[in-house]
Amino acid sequence: MSTSFSGKALRVLVTGGAKELGRAFSEVLGAQGHRLVITGRDEEALGAAEGELRAKGVDVEAHVADLGDPGATPKLIESLGGVDVLVNNGALGGPVGPTWQVDENEWWRTFEVNLRGTAFAANAAIRTMTSGRIINVVSNAGVHRWPYVTAYSVSKAAVIKLTENLAVELKRRPIAVLSYDPGMVGIGLMGRGCEHESDDPDQQRISRWARSQRDSGRFTPVEQSAGLLARIVSGEFDHRSGGLVTQNDA
Ligand SMILES: NC(=O)c1ccc[n+]([C@@H]2O[C@H](COP(=O)([O-])OP(=O)(O)OC[C@H]3O[C@@H](n4cnc5c(N)ncnc54)[C@H](OP(=O)(O)O)[C@@H]3O)[C@@H](O)[C@H]2O)c1
Numbered sequence: 740m741s742t743s744f745s746g747k748a749l750r751v752l753v754t755g756g757a758k759e760l761g762r763a764f765s766e767v768l769g770a771q772g773h774r775l776v777i778t779g780r781d782e783e784a785l786g787a788a789e790g791e792l793r794a795k796g797v798d799v800e801a802h803v804a805d806l807g808d809p810g811a812t813p814k815l816i817e818s819l820g821g822v823d824v825l826v827n828n829g830a831l832g833g834p835v836g837p838t839w840q841v842d843e844n845e846w847w848r849t850f851e852v853n854l855r856g857t858a859f860a861a862n863a864a865i866r867t868m869t870s871g872r873i874i875n876v877v878s879n880a881g882v883h884r885w886p887y888v889t890a891y892s893v894s895k896a897a898v899i900k901l902t903e904n905l906a907v908e909l910k911r912r913p914i915a916v917l918s919y920d921p922g923m924v925g926i927g928l929m930g931r932g933c934e935h936e937s938d939d940p941d942q943q944r945i946s947r948w949a950r951s952q953r954d955s956g957r958f959t960p961v962e963q964s965a966g967l968l969a970r971i972v973s974g975e976f977d978h979r980s981g982g983l984v985t986q987n988d989a
Pocket of ligand 1: 755758760781782804807827830831923925929
């Protein structure tokens with residue numbers, strides 16, 4: 740992983756920072772000397788990540804905070820007295836299938852986590868921040884369509900639009916808001932998508948597509964994805980506030 744960094748150590752909150760891509764982000768940010776706060780729902784995974792990162796000398800604290808609970812992450816941010824950088828990484832993949840056939844409660848729950856959870860965490864961070872940045876982890880699925888995975892696709896599209904609007908509202912303050920597409924990586928949602936064995940034809944369609952993307956070389960190495968996130972955290976892309984940083988910027 741790219742760990743060269745000579746800037747200021749920042750206090751960075753990574754939602755979903757204990758697992759998969761969020762964990763890769765935590766690893767590279769910790770290696771660069773940033774002070775980390777990581778959240779998620781899974782207390783055991785959070786405790787393990789906290790212990791493993793501390794063993795590497797990382798200043799990290801882990802907290803359970805469910806993004807589906809609208810007050811949980813804002814309350815944590817307030818209790819911390821604010822953060823320098825918020826990485827809104829935690830998200831759900833949502834239900835798979837024709838939109839009118841999937842469980843509507845599960846479909847809506849995806850928005851509660853991916854959109855409301857992201858927005859309310861950003862609001863709380865902005866309220867307590869004099870300067871810093873908000874990084875919303877999105878997906879190409881929010882730029883282009885992703886049929887059969889619409890809660891995920893539409894919630895990520897909404898986050899991209901939220902980022903654009905917040906950046907304009909913040910243009911007179913030294914707070915940048917950026918969307919970040921980490922690319923398709925071989926872990927987390929896409930990694931599981933490739934491995935998924937299912938009798939469900941919709942799930943099979945998504946898994947076939949994920950494998951075809953991987954096999955045709957369209958996946959991004961995790962190190963590259965995390966390395967670019969670290970550059971955004973350091974402020975390198977603040978001049979593009981409101982915009983979407985992609986692997987073309989790597
Ligand atoms: N993997 C890819 O190829 C890919 C591609 C494009 C974009 N992304 C984006 O990258 C981010 C990470 O994705 P991933 O692939 O690592 O997904 P993942 O393996 O499903 O991990 C999701 C993370 O979010 C946390 N999370 C889920 N629901 C939560 C909730 N209600 N409250 C708090 N935390 C919650 C999980 O922690 P707990 O289980 O502890 O709650 C976990 O740390 C997402 O924003 C995703 O959209 C990923």
